[in-house]
Amino acid sequence: MEWNLSDNRPIWLQLKEQIAHGIVTGTYPTGARLPSVRELAADAGVNPNTMQRALSELERDGLCRSVGTMGRMVTEDTEKIDALRRTIAKDVVQQYIIGMARLGYTYADAIRELEEYEHE
Amino acid sequence: MEWNLSDNRPIWLQLKEQIAHGIVTGTYPTGARLPSVRELAADAGVNPNTMQRALSELERDGLCRSVGTMGRMVTEDTEKIDALRRTIAKDVVQQYIIGMARLGYTYADAIRELEEYEHE
Amino acid sequence: MEWNLSDNRPIWLQLKEQIAHGIVTGTYPTGARLPSVRELAADAGVNPNTMQRALSELERDGLCRSVGTMGRMVTEDTEKIDALRRTIAKDVVQQYIIGMARLGYTYADAIRELEEYEHE
Amino acid sequence: MEWNLSDNRPIWLQLKEQIAHGIVTGTYPTGARLPSVRELAADAGVNPNTMQRALSELERDGLCRSVGTMGRMVTEDTEKIDALRRTIAKDVVQQYIIGMARLGYTYADAIRELEEYEHE
DNA sequence: GTGGTCTAGACCACT
């Protein structure tokens, strides 16, 4: 997994978001075992405690669960994962609108540019 | 200015892009003086040589020009800036499509989601 | 405040419960300022991080909120506090039933003993 | 046996109460041999002298007796044990009333809550 | 000074 951490926002939050993204995109498939806290932490180059927090929050949202000494499993509740997908998509849409707005494009402009993209 | 540097692409390129973005969005208005290389480098936390390269490339694209001891000025060629705006917008559009595709959305889905966003 | 910590259960959980109890019983009145994390931690004889966690969880439940540099305030949502009171009461009732059951008393016995208590 | 010692009351008293509780609930059955003072003290993590005091008081109440080199035996006087059961039950009842009172419940409230518990 | 976050390192219980 590729980790992209900027400061100015809590690292654990960014980790959580990126793991959630990985769950939705299939990096961590439904029902699969997640790497251990220590593995993930080493991979991302953060302290295990920080990664632990990210995973705890993820678990609180019902996206994974710990299975004792077996590690953590991605939830098998596909409805929950779909809900997450929609939430992330909403955010992508909003970021697109904001990005275009910063360039001086209105909401209508943003739609038009997107539609015109096909014809190229 | 807020610098957001990831490490898997050339730093100077990312710097160039972000300064270009600043020119388009008005952080560095048409005809205004850019901060010095050393200032920018210190602000971004990079080596002045790296920032120098970013600015040289920017100058090569005609988006700014050195005026001897006065530092660098943003171009006053609004047509050039508009072209840059359109280029960046194209990239934003493409990134949006890619982002949605990673979530499993087709091009048509991406348009629909964008159109539905207004109704919320 | 009197802290009563047993091991074999997470300390942060016990801290949270006891602060919640304090909110319901008026030790920390509605809308009042809570002592700082460091004060509470020193008072309870635990690490500030542990107390921090207890308070974060309390905040997540909407029972208090941080007000930047002003510290934490107990919520003013009396309905929420009443709900907490009912939750704690339920637990007290259950503990009573369990306690009596361990002594060999049935549920009906437990009620009878309670009713007879008045006549003494 | 699980020992739960708080520090604002004499340790020996708490030990005595908990052993008495164990006699009533069957952890130490009627007529059975109690563990040695040293065993009990080690288990509870207290000084043997403290445990010795707890057991002496218990013996003074007639709930157990030393049998020379054989250690201590729980009394076989079931009437005495039943009396103890009633005494402890009275205390449980009182603690329940106090606990509910701290939450703002009257004696009548405490009875009502207990009766309503069944219907859930 | 406040809350919040992060790191480092330790301990424990355990499908």
Add this chain to the structure above:
DNA sequence: GTGGTCTAGACCACC
């Protein structure tokens, strides 16, 4: 080995 918890100590942003 795993997750979970706890401690110690540090840094930051905000007033």
